[in-house]
Amino acid sequence: MRRDGFPTILLVALAIVGFSAVVWLNARPDQPASIIVIPTMFVPTEDPNSWQTVLSVGFGSNSTPLPTVAIPTASFVPPTLLSSSDTNLTPIAPLQLTTIAQTLPNGVVTPTPLAGTLVSQATGIPVTEQVVTRPPSQWRPPPLIPPISRDPYGRDHFVFARPVDSNATNAALLSYTFGSDGPQQESPWRVHHGIDMPNPIGQTVRAAGVGTIIWAGPGFQDSPSYGNVVQIQHDFGYNGEPLYTLYAHLSAVLVTQGQRINLGDPIGLVGNTGRVSGPHVHFEVRVGENRYRDTYNPLLWMVPYVGHGVIAGRVIGPTGQGLQDQTVTVMDYNTGLVVQSTTTYIYLDNGSDVNGDPQWKENFVLGDIPVGRYTVITNIDGQRVNRRVDVSEGMTTFVDLTLTEPTPTASPTDA
Numbered sequence: 354m355r356r357d358g359f360p361t362i363l364l365v366a367l368a369i370v371g372f373s374a375v376v377w378l379n380a381r382p383d384q385p386a387s388i389i390v391i392p393t394m395f396v397p398t399e400d401p402n403s404w405q406t407v408l409s410v411g412f413g414s415n416s417t418p419l420p421t422v423a424i425p426t427a428s429f430v431p432p433t434l435l436s437s438s439d440t441n442l443t444p445i446a447p448l449q450l451t452t453i454a455q456t457l458p459n460g461v462v463t464p465t466p467l468a469g470t471l472v473s474q475a476t477g478i479p480v481t482e483q484v485v486t487r488p489p490s491q492w493r494p495p496p497l498i499p500p501i502s503r504d505p506y507g508r509d510h511f512v513f514a515r516p517v518d519s520n521a522t523n524a525a526l527l528s529y530t531f532g533s534d535g536p537q538q539e540s541p542w543r544v545h546h547g548i549d550m551p552n553p554i555g556q557t558v559r560a561a562g563v564g565t566i567i568w569a570g571p572g573f574q575d576s577p578s579y580g581n582v583v584q585i586q587h588d589f590g591y592n593g594e595p596l597y598t599l600y601a602h603l604s605a606v607l608v609t610q611g612q613r614i615n616l617g618d619p620i621g622l623v624g625n626t627g628r629v630s631g632p633h634v635h636f637e638v639r640v641g642e643n644r645y646r647d648t649y650n651p652l653l654w655m656v657p658y659v660g661h662g663v664i665a666g667r668v669i670g671p672t673g674q675g676l677q678d679q680t681v682t683v684m685d686y687n688t689g690l691v692v693q694s695t696t697t698y699i700y701l702d703n704g705s706d707v708n709g710d711p712q713w714k715e716n717f718v719l720g721d722i723p724v725g726r727y728t729v730i731t732n733i734d735g736q737r738v739n740r741r742v743d744v745s746e747g748m749t750t751f752v753d754l755t756l757t758e759p760t761p762t763a764s765p766t767d768a
Contacts (some may be wrong), residue, residue, distance in 0.1 A: 493519040494658035499562070499616075501656055503748045508712040510591060511656045511747065513561035514616055516600060516636055517623075522552050524721055526633070531650040531718065532698030532707045534678070543578075544699050546648040546707055547599070547637035554604050554632045556623040561598045561636075561655070562587045566612045567643075571626070573601070574645070579635070580627025581606050583620045586643075592711065594641040601635035602627050646705045652720035653710050653749065660724050662744040665715040666752040668697050668731050675716045679731055681754070683719055686726040686741060693719050713751060729754065 496519065501511040517523035525548035528536040535542035564587035573582035581603040587596045604624025608614060625632040638651045657663055664683060668676045679697040684690065697716045700706045709715050722744045730739045731754050742750045 493523055494660060495519055496523070496658050497656040497747050499656045501747050503745075509747075509749050510654060510712070512589065512591070512596070513598060513638065513651070513655045514559070515655055516558050516561050516598075516634060517550050517552060517556065518559070521556050522550050525549065525652060526551055527693065527695070530695050531652065532716075533696045534699055544701060544705075544707060546645060546705075547601075547635050548651050549633045549635055551631060551633040552623045554622070554624050556634075557619050558583075558600050558603060558621045558623060558634050560585060560614045560616060560618045560620050562589070562596075563615050564588050564613075566608045566610055566614055566620070567597075569606050569608050569610050569612075573599075578628040580629070581621070581624065583608060584643075585614060585620075591640060595643075597637075597639040597643050599635075599637040599639065601637070602629050602633060604632075640711070647708070649708050649710055650715075650718050652718045653713065653715075655720075657747055658721055660746055661721045662724060662746055663749045664719045664722055664727070664729060664742060664744060664752065665710070665713050665717070665749050666729065666754060667714070667716050668733065669753060669755045671734060671756060676733065677716075679717075679733075681717050681719070682730045683722060684728045684730060686728050692722060692727065695719050713749065715751070 496515050497511070499512050499514050502509045515523040525531075529542070529545055529549055531545055531548055534544055562585070564585040566583060567586045568582055568584040571577075571579075571581050573579045573584070579599075579601040581601075583600045583603065583606055585598050587598065590596050600621060602624055603621035604626060605622040606620075607622070608618075608620045614620065621634075623632055623634050636651055636655075638649050638654045639647045640649050641647050652663060653665065666681075668679045668681060670676045675697065677697055677699050680694060681697065682694045683692045685692055695717055698707055698709070724744055724746050726741065726743050728739050728741055729752050730737065732738065733754070733756055736756060738754050738756060740752045740754060742752050744750050
């Protein structure tokens with residue numbers, strides 16, 4: 354019985370010892386807690402090279418300061434021209450110009466601004482100088498700047514500017530071209546010795562080149578048909594011969610005979626004086642002599658538009674003669690659309706005929722053709738004749754229209 358009780362007493366003692374150990378451990382004072390440092394974002398310190406520090410020590414103080422623009426505080430006032438101090442200038446009215454031109458043929462008079470209403474010399478219609486404007490989609494292209502001669506053989510001579518601004522009509526009227534007798538075959542007009550630019554009365558007409566006014570007023574060469582005329586003899590010539598330009602049917606003349614004039618100077622206003630069907634400026638080019646029979650096609654002397662050129666040529670019959678009053682049509686090679694049409698020159702053998710160009714010897718001209726490829730068409734003895742041509746900017750393309758195929762020759766586009 355003593356053997357059975359000993360293990361029990363031993364187990365109880367071990368339990369007491371274990372419980373006492375647990376109580377003792379829980380009763381110990383707290384140990385200092387370990388500190389775990391959690392990494393955080395770096396807090397930047399002040400940059401010793403910051404821009405504030407750089408500026409504070411005066412960096413760049415010895416450099417060139419940048420320019421500054423003062424902000425305007427006053428209201429805008431448009432600039433005005435100072436009045437002339439010359440008390441000897443006398444304003445000249447248009448009605449006085451003819452008299453002055455006759456009494457002072459060699460005098461040089463500086464034109465003065467014409468204020469108010471100008472009076473037409475022939476029609477009695479009040480005329481005021483005006484600027485004809487059009488929507489941008491209807492404006493003419495800008496013309497090239499004269500003089501131009503881009504032909505590799507030196508045949509071109511575009512030496513004159515257009516006498517009317519591009520915001521008005523400064524292209525030739527196609528119904529009454531140079532060398533033609535008008536649009537009505539049953540009622541022909543005089544053979545045309547120039548080109549017409551139709552515009553409202555009062556549109557400014559400008560000098561096509563620098564020179565001297567040799568006529569200003571009505572009665573030009575004893576012809577009432579021209580109405581009021583300004584004519585310029587230019588400072589430059591062609592092949593040693595003088596050049597003249599003529600501006601007819603003006604409502605008012607703004608220059609005097611003997612006056613020096615520059616390219617683009619106003620010389621008159623569009624009108625309907627003389628024999629006309631409506632207001633326009635008639636523009637002529639004369640070479641060599643200042644005579645009616647020494648006129649040449651202005652389209653070969655006046656600069657084309659930017660991106661445009663000229664087509665000139667001859668229509669030749671079966672026996673080699675030039676055919677007169679023959680219709681010539683230009684069609685776009687790619688679209689087949691008609692671009693322009695004209696007729697060949699008419700010669701009456703009366704001593705006042707028009708002339709083919711000294712270089713080209715043409716009998717028709719089509720001006721202001723956009724750069725591109727075209728077909729030039731006519732009919733000879735009932736047979737259709739067509740030739741393909743390429744038009745280059747600021748150049749004349751020449752073509753012969755005959756029943757036989759032309760011999761291939763070098764052209765400006767081949768050079």
